[in-house]
Amino acid sequence: MNSDLNFMNNVTGFKCFECARMFTVDEVKYVCPECGGNLDVRYDYERINQQFSKASLAADRNFTIWRYRPLLPIEESSPLPPLSVGWTPLYDAPRLAAEFGVRQVLVKDDGRNPTASFKDRPSALAVVKAMEAGATVATTASSGNAGAALAGICASVGMKSVIFVPATTPAAKVAQLQIYGATVVLVEGSYEQACELCLAASERFGWYQRTTGYNAFTAEGKKTAAFEIAEQLHWQVPDRVIVGVGDGNIIGGLWKGFCDLRQLGWIDRLPKLTGVQADGAAPLVAAVNGDGVIRPVVGQTIADGINVGDPRDGTRAMRAMRDSGGGAVAVSDEEIIAAIPRLARATGVFAEPGAAAAFAGFVKLREQGVIQSDERVVLISTGSGLKDINTARRSVGEPLRIQPDVAELNKLKV
Ligand SMILES: *Cc1c(COP(=O)(O)O)cnc(C)c1O
Numbered sequence: 338m339n340s341d342l343n344f345m346n347n348v349t350g351f352k353c354f355e356c357a358r359m360f361t362v363d364e365v366k367y368v369c370p371e372c373g374g375n376l377d378v379r380y381d382y383e384r385i386n387q388q389f390s391k392a393s394l395a396a397d398r399n400f401t402i403w404r405y406r407p408l409l410p411i412e413e414s415s416p417l418p419p420l421s422v423g424w425t426p427l428y429d430a431p432r433l434a435a436e437f438g439v440r441q442v443l444v445k446d447d448g449r450n451p452t453a454s455f456k457d458r459p460s461a462l463a464v465v466k467a468m469e470a471g472a473t474v475a476t477t478a479s480s481g482n483a484g485a486a487l488a489g490i491c492a493s494v495g496m497k498s499v500i501f502v503p504a505t506t507p508a509a510k511v512a513q514l515q516i517y518g519a520t521v522v523l524v525e526g527s528y529e530q531a532c533e534l535c536l537a538a539s540e541r542f543g544w545y546q547r548t549t550g551y552n553a554f555t556a557e558g559k560k561t562a563a564f565e566i567a568e569q570l571h572w573q574v575p576d577r578v579i580v581g582v583g584d585g586n587i588i589g590g591l592w593k594g595f596c597d598l599r600q601l602g603w604i605d606r607l608p609k610l611t612g613v614q615a616d617g618a619a620p621l622v623a624a625v626n627g628d629g630v631i632r633p634v635v636g637q638t639i640a641d642g643i644n645v646g647d648p649r650d651g652t653r654a655m656r657a658m659r660d661s662g663g664g665a666v667a668v669s670d671e672e673i674i675a676a677i678p679r680l681a682r683a684t685g686v687f688a689e690p691g692a693a694a695a696f697a698g699f700v701k702l703r704e705q706g707v708i709q710s711d712e713r714v715v716l717i718s719t720g721s722g723l724k725d726i727n728t729a730r731r732s733v734g735e736p737l738r739i740q741p742d743v744a745e746l747n748k749l750k751v
């Protein structure tokens with residue numbers, strides 16, 4: 338094993354997704370200095386293989402995203418936030434597999450993270466980078482979950498956070514921000530407008546900027562879910578992974594994670610990555626299924642986590658969906674709402690709308706025959722259903738209401 342364990346030395350630099358220029362770690366803070374494009378963190382996989390193996394992982398009792406530290410762009414000596422992020426359960430869902438006639442369906446329940454969404458993965462990494470940079474304030478624009486995650490993880494290390502969210506953000510997510518002590522800015526506008534405002538604010542006040550599609554490290558945090566899926570399946574790669582897509586950073590990060598493992602020689606093939614968007618906010622579906630050009634729309638869907646009309650990480654997402662062969666599908670809000678109780682009743686996992694979209698996409702693609710009967714499919718539930726109970730309640734009727742009287746129980750038709 339290599340004794341030089343500064344993991345940052347495993348990073349060889351950044352590569353721009355748009356212009357393909359390379360930069361050293363010291364040359365860049367956020368986006369490409371030449372064209373403003375998003376950056377990809379590059380690694381020396383030979384070096385990583387000297388520090389790290391499937392066997393060393395198997396012996397590691399740290400069941401958080403930090404078990405993959407040699408594959409993350411952080412200093413070895415960096416203090417890590419105390420909240421337990423990642424290593425979320427991957428549940429087998431045999432009744433769904435039987436109902437839909439596929440080999441296996443698995444659900445990765447990322448609602449089990451500390452602030453109840455997938456966004457704890459990128460936000461935890463961003464807070465480490467903010468601490469490395471000596472920042473005292475971190476900021477992000479968010480449709481809700483990224484902000485809640487940043488606020489919660491900042492609270493765990495005593496860092497201040499300033500969060501910009503659209504004023505339409507579901508109440509539970511806004512409450513989370515306030516409870517964690519963030520300075521909350523409700524923006525009377527779209528998520529895209531909240532992003533622009535947040536970027537202007539961090540430039541002006543020098544805050545550490547976590548916003549998706551601007552901070553190159555968020556995708557590195559997100560890729561840990563791919564590592565977990567592969568490890569939890571004993572390095573047997575599933576045929577397909579399905580996830581809700583807004584900015585496209587999750588699906589791009591997942592692709593990065595599987596490609597990292599392939600580069601290390603730890604897996605022998607790559608899964609198809611299938612992105613699901615809502616009909617009212619589906620510019621990436623249109624691009625993947627059309628001419629490859631992303632044409633922004635005004636996003637309109639009840640699934641706030643994926644209500645993005647102008648994806649901030651579209652190029653990376655397109656590459657994941659096209660290069661993996663997984664493609665993209667759009668589902669209606671009605672299909673998303675119906676998917677929430679259907680998934681919950683078949684698995685016990687209560688997903689928020691942006692998360693249930695993955696299951697709605699699965700249903701649609703299976704019915705269309707795109708998903709084959711011999712496939713092993715992983716659905717990622719990206720956030721807890723408790724994040725947005727108002728939408729969830731639209732999928733169920735009113736509960737029974739009775740007087741506290743045994744005779745009244747006859748009303749129950751169980
Ligand atoms: C953010 C989010 C997504 C989509 O992630 P992107 O990186 O924006 O594509 C999906 N589901 C939920 C619940 C989210 O919060």
Ligand SMILES: [Zn+2]
Nearest residue numbers: 353356369372
């Ligand atoms: Zn560039």
